[in-house]
Amino acid sequence: MATPRKNVTAGIIIIGDEILKGYTQDTNTYFLCRTLRSMGVRVSRISVVPDEVMAIAEEVASFSARFTHVLTSGGIGPTHDDITFEAVAQAFGDKLQPHPELEKAVRALGGTGQEKLVQVPSTACLHYGTDPETGVPFRFPLVSVRNVYLFPGIPELQQRVLGGLSSLFRNEGVQFHLRELYLTVEESAVASILTEAQAHFGRRLGIGSYPEWSSNYYRVKLTLDSDEEAAVEEAKAYLTAHLPPGALVPFVPNAVEKAGEAVYKLAQSGTPLGKKVAGALKTMEEALSRYSLTQLCVGFNGGKDCTALLHLFHAAVQRKFPEHKVPLKILYIRSISPFPELEQFLKETAKRTGHIETSGISSVSCLFLTVSYMTGATLPLEVGRIQRRMWP
Known part of the structure; x- marks a missing residue:
């Protein structure tokens, strides 16, 4: 399990021409950000790069030097445009070579045309997890090189892999706390109050303001986010006292669940x-x-x-x-x-x-x-x- 630290960061690299061209809607970013944050990991940067070895290699090398963890998504498979292994090898000056354990795993899975899946950087590590849905060990491991973890791009598969290997990233030293407030007034009516509140709490707390044009119940959603629960509660009390009378509305976003x-x-x-x-x-x-x-x-x-x-x-x-x-x-x-x-x-x-x-x-x-x-x-x-x- 990852050693508890106060500030564990992550960079996410989404790989694929289909994302940049708008052929496929990227849902992996949303899932990765939410899941990592629930694990106490602060996502610091997201990048989307094309299926080009040099572009991927440059981004991987840059992210690896700046963040605790780097998660790549996509570019792992048997076809010509699956070049993530090659790009990561280039980023770290490694050579691609067949891995005996991967060869064994591919043979067990059966099928043909999977030769590219066993060609990984020479310093690669393999991580075997357990499927959180079935409790059955994964038949194919997650590959990593240094602090870079190479996830499949298929959303359903990516979610299962991260769920089964959460111990690689979970940071027990941090728990993020979130409160949401809903306002019946426009942003312009509370902008100065929010500015004063952010200055008052400083780096202890992040205040987000998001207008909502389609809701019948509120006009603005405020988020109070911190790794200190006390700071979130103090900010909630501060805003409750300083916002215009009647501005807060008791909106429940997950009302159907309750x-x-x-x-x-x-x-x-x-x-x-x-x-x-x-x-x-x-x-x-x-x-x-x-x-x-x-x-x-x-x-x-x-x-x-x-x-x-x-x-x-x-x-x-x-x-x-x-x-x-x-x-x-x-x-x-x-x-x-x-x-x-x-x-x-x-x-x-x-x-x-x-x-x-x-x-x-x-x-x-x-x-x-x-x-x-x-x-x-x-x-x-x-x-x-x-x-x-x-x-x-």
């Missing part, structure tokens, strides 16, 4: 709205006790009532089956000319909630849920067949 907890807390509050929610939840719980998830379907046409039903039903399922994998069935009763905003809402809701299956099916035989949530009526259950034309 739906079960929040909805049931509201249902138990005893407020008029809470009583309505409790009535709806009681009927949903009855449905969940009498029928399986595959037999239940939520009717949805974009109105307020069915939107509330959709979220309440998700909360009830989340509460009863916290680890459920069966998709919730949503029957979208679509008009001939639907609103684009509604179509987008459905896509985003399915993405946020997860495990939701939306259909405009022509016929479905199941339990169809409807609700008069806003008026406080209990949720009626209706079993039957729903006929609906499916529009393209």
Whole structure:
């Protein structure tokens, strides 16, 4: 395991013409930055370079001298443009040579045309990890040269490799702390306050300000980031005291993940709205006790009532089956000319909630849920067949 240090840094080098040309969207940078920071490693620089030996070699040599760890992504494989091993060898004055352990690993994997995978820099080290998803040891190792680690560019594979070899990078000496504040005012209204706050806390804390144009709940997100938890809490108190009255809004960015907890807390509050929610939840719980998830379907046409039903039903399922994998069935009763905003809402809701299956099916035989949530009526259950034309 890496020796605990106060300041462990990383440089990330993304390799590939397809990134620079816009043929492929880079998701590896986001994953690497988030994961390394969660390990106590401060990412200091990111570079994207083409599939050119000299360009890669120069960047690797530069990063290696400046950062604790260097992680390259891409350029490892059997084809002509997979030149990362060659470039790293050139960066350190090594020679490419076949590695006996890699030859054995390639033979075990089977297939042909893998000769390039065994040709690595002469000073290369091999690291064998364990797949975090299966618990099975990796059949092919991660290659490193000095402080440079050569990761595959395939996102799914890269994530598994880093997860299985996290001990190479984890810095137990540092834990980063983050708090987010949400404001209903524009950046210009708080710019001077943020400047004063940053000067007050200095290098103990980083303050980020990010405008948001599409949210109905806030206009600016502030981030408070530090390796000192006390500094984050002090900054939160400082800004709370100095920001304009009413500027802070209690926005919860991961509300869907906490739906079960929040909805049931509201249902138990005893407020008029809470009583309505409790009535709806009681009927949903009855449905969940009498029928399986595959037999239940939520009717949805974009109105307020069915939107509330959709979220309440998700909360009830989340509460009863916290680890459920069966998709919730949503029957979208679509008009001939639907609103684009509604179509987008459905896509985003399915993405946020997860495990939701939306259909405009022509016929479905199941339990169809409807609700008069806003008026406080209990949720009626209706079993039957729903006929609906499916529009393209």
